[in-house]
Amino acid sequence: MKKRLGWFIAGGLLVAALLAGVVSSFASSSPDGLDAAARKGCTFDADDNITGGTCMVQQEQDHQMKDSPLADYGIKGIDNEFLSTGLSGVLGVAVTFAIGGGVFWLVRRRGGSSNEHTEGATSA
Amino acid sequence: MNGVAMHIANGIVNAQVSAIFAAVAAAALAICVWRGRADLDDRLAPMAGLVAAFIFAVQMLNFQVLPGVSGHLLGGTLAVVLVGPWVGALCVSTVLIIQCLLFADGGLTALGLNITNMALVGTAAGYLLVAGLLRILPKTPRGVAITAFVASVVSVVIASQMFVIEYALGGTTELNLTTIAGTMAGAHVLIGIGEGLIAAVTVATVARVRPDLVYALRRFRKTASPVPAVPAPAVGGVA
Numbered sequence: 606m607k608k609r610l611g612w613f614i615a616g617g618l619l620v621a622a623l624l625a626g627v628v629s630s631f632a633s634s635s636p637d638g639l640d641a642a643a644r645k646g647c648t649f650d651a652d653d654n655i656t657g658g659t660c661m662v663q664q665e666q667d668h669q670m671k672d673s674p675l676a677d678y679g680i681k682g683i684d685n686e687f688l689s690t691g692l693s694g695v696l697g698v699a700v701t702f703a704i705g706g707g708v709f710w711l712v713r714r715r716g717g718s719s720n721e722h723t724e725g726a727t728s729a
Numbered sequence: 730m731n732g733v734a735m736h737i738a739n740g741i742v743n744a745q746v747s748a749i750f751a752a753v754a755a756a757a758l759a760i761c762v763w764r765g766r767a768d769l770d771d772r773l774a775p776m777a778g779l780v781a782a783f784i785f786a787v788q789m790l791n792f793q794v795l796p797g798v799s800g801h802l803l804g805g806t807l808a809v810v811l812v813g814p815w816v817g818a819l820c821v822s823t824v825l826i827i828q829c830l831l832f833a834d835g836g837l838t839a840l841g842l843n844i845t846n847m848a849l850v851g852t853a854a855g856y857l858l859v860a861g862l863l864r865i866l867p868k869t870p871r872g873v874a875i876t877a878f879v880a881s882v883v884s885v886v887i888a889s890q891m892f893v894i895e896y897a898l899g900g901t902t903e904l905n906l907t908t909i910a911g912t913m914a915g916a917h918v919l920i921g922i923g924e925g926l927i928a929a930v931t932v933a934t935v936a937r938v939r940p941d942l943v944y945a946l947r948r949f950r951k952t953a954s955p956v957p958a959v960p961a962p963a964v965g966g967v968a
Contacts, residue, residue: 638916664901706778
């Protein structure tokens with residue numbers, strides 16, 4: 606009943622890496638729902654500076670991590686946008702899995718017999 | 730200003746209110762770790778890592794919802810269906826923390842606000858709907874897909890309104906809140922539909938390939954006790 610989990614995880618990570626590494630370059634670059642609402646009421650020049658009006662982003666401050674080498678989903682120093690976005694995405698997937706999976710693994714419940722945990726496959 | 734901003738930036742909501750929500754988020758995450766440990770075994774831990782990585786990837790995929798307005802998945806409902814509410818909230822939080830610290834997306838000061846909206850409120854709303862819907866709908870790939878779709882749409886709109894509450898408490902610019910609520914709700918119904926489609930396809934695929942890995946198919950039994958954290962006794966559970 607214990608099917609191999611490793612292959613499923615590997616397959617899932619591959620899909621995630623393809624989405625973040627390739628498909629991400631075709632994503633919309635319009636501001637998202639929140640950002641669009643926050644900019645509503647102001648006018649912006651070509652450099653995205655506020656030129657007038659009243660809106661939520663007026664008091665916006667810089668991000669503390671704006672100088673991060675991965676800031677804004679790119680890799681500092683890589684000028685090719687497709688590569689820069691794609692590589693930052695793949696890196697993000699890897700880091701998220703490593704840190705997230707690592708922390709979950711560390712705090713997991715240990716030593717419980719598999720019987721106390723109803724496995725769906727047995728009664729499905 | 731940043732070219733790519735997907736979450737609340739610094740300075741949109743004032744420092745005091747941001748600090749309050751940072752404390753709320755920290756406390757809630759501690760509870761999630763505590764309750765989530767009951768679910769986290771040798772199989773769920775790697776699965777939860779994958780769910781976090783997958784949500785990170787799909788959050789990069791902004792789709793157009795209106796002229797000049799895009800949206801992306803928040804992921805709370807998807808996480809609930811695959812790994813349960815407590816671990817699910819931790820998955821979304823992991824993504825938000827990594828996006829903030831490495832990708833400069835979502836202000837550090839605003840991290841508590843973003844976690845509250847997307848990881849806590851979005852996931853909680855998704856959970857209540859998933860738990861309710863799966864008592865009615867069949868536990869099949871199709872049933873779980875419909876569940877994920879409906880729960881996603883509602884949970885995204887509720888999460889967007891949580892932002893309006895935060896802005897009402899500590900918004901840094903005097904603006905009409907009703908207008909903000911309307912704008913946010915309108916855009917997020919559409920974003921929720923997009924998220925719902927992605928979540929439905931994802932959970933239906935996993936339910937078809939590996940139904941044993943779908944938390945929502947293992948839990949929420951029609952005869953189970955109302956508290957999902959306590960596994961129902963296996964014997965005598967005849968409907």
